[in-house]
Amino acid sequence: MRGRVMKSTGSWYILQSDQGIVNARLRGKFKQEDLKLTNPVSVGDWVEWDFEDQQETAVITEIQPRENYIIRKSTRKQQFSHILASNIDQAFLVITIKDPRTSLGFIDRFLVSTESFRTPAFLLVNKIDTLGKPKDLEYLGLIREIYEPLGYPVLEISALSQEHLANELSPLLSGKTTLLAGHSGVGKSTLLNRLIPDANQATRSVSKFTSKGVHTTTFAEMFPFEKSGYLIDTPGIKEFGILDIEDQELSHYYVELRKYLGRCKYHNCKHVNEPGCEVLQALDRGEIHPYRYENYLNILFEEDTHR
Ligand SMILES: Nc1nc2c(ncn2[C@@H]2O[C@H](COP(=O)(O)OP(=O)(O)O)[C@@H](O)[C@H]2O)c(=O)[nH]1
Numbered sequence: 001m002r003g004r005v006m007k008s009t010g011s012w013y014i015l016q017s018d019q020g021i022v023n024a025r026l027r028g029k030f031k032q033e034d035l036k037l038t039n040p041v042s043v044g045d046w047v048e049w050d051f052e053d054q055q056e057t058a059v060i061t062e063i064q065p066r067e068n069y070i071i072r073k074s075t076r077k078q079q080f081s082h083i084l085a086s087n088i089d090q091a092f093l094v095i096t097i098k099d100p101r102t103s104l105g106f107i108d109r110f111l112v113s114t115e116s117f118r119t120p121a122f123l124l125v126n127k128i129d130t131l132g133k134p135k136d137l138e139y140l141g142l143i144r145e146i147y148e149p150l151g152y153p154v155l156e157i158s159a160l161s162q163e164h165l166a167n168e169l170s171p172l173l174s175g176k177t178t179l180l181a182g183h184s185g186v187g188k189s190t191l192l193n194r195l196i197p198d199a200n201q202a203t204r205s206v207s208k209f210t211s212k213g214v215h216t217t218t219f220a221e222m223f224p225f226e227k228s229g230y231l232i233d234t235p236g237i238k239e240f241g242i243l244d245i246e247d248q249e250l251s252h253y254y255v256e257l258r259k260y261l262g263r264c265k266y267h268n269c270k271h272v273n274e275p276g277c278e279v280l281q282a283l284d285r286g287e288i289h290p291y292r293y294e295n296y297l298n299i300l301f302e303e304d305t306h307r
């Protein structure tokens with residue numbers, strides 16, 4: 001029988017299937033392709049399962065190939081990674097201007113991971129109700145200035161406004177599996193609870209002292225949205241691991257660089273300081289945002305040191 005993993009609690013998995021909700025465990029070892037994973041099965045996976053022991057328990061017998069997945073490095077085991085969610089149609093990166101501030105570097109890393117699967121990404125600037133100071137509005141303006149021309153929708157919302165949710169978010173969700181990602185404390189669980197009132201995801205106030213969100217959501221979990229669609233809440237993410245991306249490949253995941261690729265003098269150009277680099281010339285002409293390029297270099301060199 002076929003099912004979809006809605007939640008994982010260590011060794012048990014909650015599946016949604018034609019038979020309703022079933023609690024299943026894994027049988028045997030699953031061959032993992034190239035990745036070293038701390039979780040063999042992730043939320044969003046489509047699986048085959050069967051009853052065993054006179055129908056008292058269910059076992060997952062097969063994991064169907066993933067269309068895509070969002071991954072992060074394991075915090076405990078170096079070299080290992082953790083699949084946050086798989087088979088997603090679109091990703092909402094929930095960001096906040098303050099309490100906590102989401103950095104441009106974090107946004108760019110996230111967009112590289114979604115672009116690597118060509119997954120549409122939206123930037124949801126949440127807690128818009130708390131903004132007023134000129135420096136906050138300036139940062140918001142900068143986010144719009146950088147990402148809108150690249151084709152990433154920037155939605156200004158407040159999870160506390162039913163109107164924003166009904167008019168701006170709900171129409172985007174039907175029929176799709178949507179990942180909610182972002183730092184702890186940006187309002188992912190609050191958004192989810194308001195969009196899906198019976199979800200009851202735990203939320204917690206942002207610590208007044210550190211401005212860092214307190215970690216409340218431990219595992220990713222998927223919830224059905226109305227009749228057709230799913231929303232995936234994820235634990236707060238400090239950083240994304242961008243794995244298995246070769247240096248020359250990184251520029252493919254920067255949407256604005258794609259059009260220059262293959263036009264540099266050297267076919268293996270990394271667009272750092274090579275002569276005859278079309279990307280550097282475009283940067284000089286102001287066609288590429290300097291902050292985006294700065295983070296391109298950061299990702300490029302950071303990834304190097306991880307190898
Ligand atoms: N003022 C304001 N507070 C919000 C908004 N969205 C979430 N919060 C608050 O931010 C805190 C963290 O929210 P939570 O949903 O737990 O964040 P998560 O870690 O991303 O799941 C909670 O105290 C929420 O009430 C918003 O749009 N406006």
Ligand SMILES: [Mg+2]
Pocket residue numbers: 188189190202203216217234235236
């Ligand atoms: Mg949460």
Ligand SMILES: [Zn+2]
Pocket residue numbers: 264265269270271272274276277278279280
């Ligand atoms: Zn180049």
